[in-house]
Amino acid sequence: MIMEARARQCAARLLEDRGTPPDAACLQADVLIEAELRGLPSHGLLRLPRLLARIDKGLAVPAAVGLHHWRTTAVLEVDGQRALGPIAMMAALEAMMPRLQVAGIALAAIRNANHIGMLAYYAEQAAARGVIGIVLSTSEALVHPYGGTQAMLGTNPIAIGIPTADEPFVLDLATSLVSMGKIHSHALRGEPLSDGWAVDSSGRPTTDALAAKHGAIAPFGQAKGYGLGLAFELLVAALAGSDLAPAIRGTLDASEPANKGDLLILIDPGTRDGLAAGLTEYLNAIRASRPLHPDRPVAVPGDGARHRRIAALRDGIDIPAALLDELQRVGGDCKWT
């Protein structure tokens, strides 16, 4: 177990050592640590060594924030200039806030920035400012179409954050049935996959995690989940001018520029009387509704992440020994434990 404050400090230090401005290092570290705290290690410190390698090679430019061009009064086009993903995203978000007061809705379309990490981060940032946030991102081709067997789509996640009178509603999901991280983790542990998760490189359904790594993951929710993943793929590429999945590189390697895209839509929900309270009351009615299993109450998206975060802040983050060794090895004199 490592404590959150120490992990944050060490991660930021490693980034600063490679020329990342202190504020930017803090933000990039925050996005990684917040993923760890929520029990999402696939978007946590695991990504840091690769990110540092990308900085060393000039594939990520730690002082860049992205070049802003307002194509219209409410649509911001961003050339990320190889910025760290979180830096480009938050710079766009801050630039959108004043426009939001006039327009009520604004969209940022970002290309040429690095991996933005856990999408929920930005949905929460929006909700913390009292506005609705919708985040979309694309990735390398990892997912096969419904009825298909070749990796043609990214995992194309979406996050939606909505302010309420209590904790905000925060949804964050990939349109793949499982993450490629989960396939890799099953492969590492030699565990079989569940039926229907993946196909191998020749397109045959497989429960062999090693074979699946070279094949494709199923979309979630059959035809509907495939349809949504594909719609998000097209939306991002159409608006950000980024590449489509089969041509995307640079979020899973340390050798190619990142050519995926990211969208951020912010909407001012206005100040209707009782709006926030009504949403909270409804979410609480859902939580209190009759569960399928008497001992497992109905949850609202974000509940689990919040509980895991509280526990991890108290007890520490569980980092695998191999990752810890790697983090110590990549340099710096910060003691992680």
Added chain:
Amino acid sequence: MIMEARARQCAARLLEDRGTPPDAACLQADVLIEAELRGLPSHGLLRLPRLLARIDKGLAVPAAVGLHHWRTTAVLEVDGQRALGPIAMMAALEAMMPRLQVAGIALAAIRNANHIGMLAYYAEQAAARGVIGIVLSTSEALVHPYGGTQAMLGTNPIAIGIPTADEPFVLDLATSLVSMGKIHSHALRGEPLSDGWAVDSSGRPTTDALAAKHGAIAPFGQAKGYGLGLAFELLVAALAGSDLAPAIRGTLDASEPANKGDLLILIDPGTRDGLAAGLTEYLNAIRASRPLHPDRPVAVPGDGARHRRIAALRDGIDIPAALLDELQRVGGDCKWT
């Protein structure tokens, strides 16, 4: 079989006979007939007798178009004034188009309008104007949360239309696993439901369609589909000021005002070189990718609807005898067959 032109004419005549202005009658009939042509009878002429009854009772006001209030430069609030759903939607869409040139993105939030029918209609209308359209709508509580057994959410559909160099990409799906229409149709035919589709009124999983009618339908895609359905529920209510599912009435009855909400987001995709051609090329690569079953090529959302429409325009629409009788009975001297 009835031919499309005749059906269109008769439906419009019935609406005009009840005081609907000719253009509005044409549009409302078009939305119903286009659903029939695409093989979506649950959103077709089946809805017409109830709609006429709603007009007779003043629950639908056929000459209303909705009261427009631009809350900000790009957010249009619409009090539907009990208008027919398609009339309120298309009036909002037309009002948004000039704003789109300046803002690049615009949102309409509509409350107090009647059922808008098949959402794909508006996504297609947007795409036909060269812009991206995203449509959301809410409904009576019919869907249980993932891990729950009570109907707490609407079927909360989404449609996304994206212009390409060829036919537009059009996705239209409900966030329920199946439609309540499908449950009713199984009940009528005495067929059992598939496992996992529904629970009965006491929350027990059931394959009895009659029992399911008084219970709840499962969300699609387990926790993820539930999360999306819930996010759409909150988005619509927060922005339109409409009710949340448990309090919603008026799309399945002929006795209550419609208090659900509808959202329409339009986005100008700009004029990036090769954008539309790139999207078409990608969709064709997906269609040409290796299928799971050699005799069933991979489809793109909207392909099936387009094929069914072509066939129905040629061969006619298959209307059940009971519905045809009902349509003849509601009045007018138009011969449907």
